[in-house]
Amino acid sequence: MNFVSSIPDPEQLSAIMAAIAAFSAVLVVSWPYLFRNGLARRMEKVENERKLLRKRERARLTAERKPMSLRSEPRKLFKTIVEGFNLAKQAEDGEIAERLRMAGYRGSAPVIAFLAIRLIAPVVIFGIATLYFLFLLKPAVPLYAGFGIAAAAGALGYFVPSIYVRNRITKRQKAIRRAWPEALDLLLITVESGMSVESAFRKVAEEIGTQSAEVAEEVALTTAELSYLQDRRQAYENLGKRTGVEGVRAVVTSLIQAEKYGTPLGQALRVMAQESRDMRMSEAEKRAAALPPKLTVPMIIFFLPVLFAVIITPAAIQIAGIQ
Template sequence: MDIGSFILDPAHLGAPLAAVSVFLAVIVVSWPYLVRDNLAARMRQVQGERERIRRRERARLAADESPVSLRTKPKKLFQAIVDRFNLTKQAEDGGLALKLKMAGYRGYAPVVAFLAVRLISPFVLFAVSASYILLVLNPSIPVIATSAIAGAIGALGYFAPALVLQNKITKRQKDIRRGWPDALDLLLISVESGMGIESAFRKVAEEIGAQSGALAEELSLTTAELSYLQDRRQAFENLGERTGVEGVRAVVTSLIQAEKYGTPVAQSLRVMAQENRDIRMSEAEKKAAALPPKLTVPMILFFLPVLFAVIITPAVIQISAVP
């Protein structure tokens, strides 16, 4: 019997094909048990690394001998004033607490102190100004005029704490805005070197402290929140709210989107770092362009009179010396 015809005979092909089908079916069914799931192992490793970083940060914060408490108790005098004049609702206002956070004051105690100082400062300024007018300037001034002047000065005392707070916020934001591009570069280098976002924030906070203490403080607080909070999005949003700087908010939005959609964090940081450097350069160019008009008035008042005096004085001396 011909071997070729024997192999091609349909009656003899059924058994080998059935054996091959059974073998392949067994392989398909047992494949998940034979091949290791690298993706699941990597995900478990990342989750374990995240938990390890959280435990390390918690241990580091707990081991600090002089931890900074964000829930310091307000002074009894300020608390009594707030309770006496029913300012509790204002103390619970989130807008005022946010402004104080932007200025670097956190917790309930700064809110109570601000409300108490804003309440008593008009009376203090009124008493001080009235005493100064009556006792030092001119005791013969009528009482009505003295009261009006002292009342006007006292009224300014109600707005003085808000102006001081706004000035503090402006200075702090300026400090953060100056150091933010350099912090982004350091953050980008840390992420590209293989660090997690928590470790990168902690490393940048340690390195940027010499340039911007306010930025180092905010990044350290963000590192602690990333270790404690279960929702990382909330930690990033808190960073943007506390600083109030547009560049920081833009980077925070990019980090949140990267966490949500799984896009590369390094690529987003690279783009944002370049944008922040361009913004800082444009601000420096604007200041340089505005310098000549600002120097015009000082030159007219201080430089030109001296120049005219140097030029005209010899001629005046010669003319006066002629008999």
């Protein structure tokens, strides 16, 4: 067989190579039009879906959240009680107002309501205890003893509003402490992207609202105070006082120092975000470590009697059958 005749001559080889090159060039140029890249379209679809979900979640939170106003007027009954018992000085007490702000109640109306309820609660509880003790239980005790017990219950009612406010403060601080590291991460990203502090706080308030309404409320209020207060340091200090959380106070201190000395804020926020996250993890580990001792008593009361019954019952049945 003659293999030489099957080899194309140089002209044919050049033509074939030229045709391949031309086809490759046309294919490269027309590739984006023939086979469109779906990555950009998918990314745009994901971003639109994210915006839609975020908008829907904000609308839900706005619908569920009760309208609040710092200028809300107190109820006439509460105002009459406060004025009648001359409690105006206590209403002006900064400690009560500060504790109510830490619980999420702002303005003069919650202070007046708190003072009025603290007077009404003992009377109401005394009346309920008297009716329940004398007419429903009907104990065989002297009448003065029943009234004494009802009076003691009414005296405890004086502390019910304070206990409620304390529980609200604890729950609110727990929610703020849980979501604060994420808020610091968002604040760090916005600050390092070139935004001003006011814009950064505003953006954090918008983004963190779906996760923690408490943090979003405090950050939004700080943004408003940064806009109209002459001293920006006062706005930062108010944020620390309203929350009462150590992590927030540390960030407030860094913001004040950055405002005063012009130091970079990004590195400090990064360190504090990591510290807040470590503190949250440490708190979770402490709770997990404290779980076994707490389960000891329930296991002794509920688990061991059942276990003993399961083990001893067959032996008891056999002994009874033998006898």
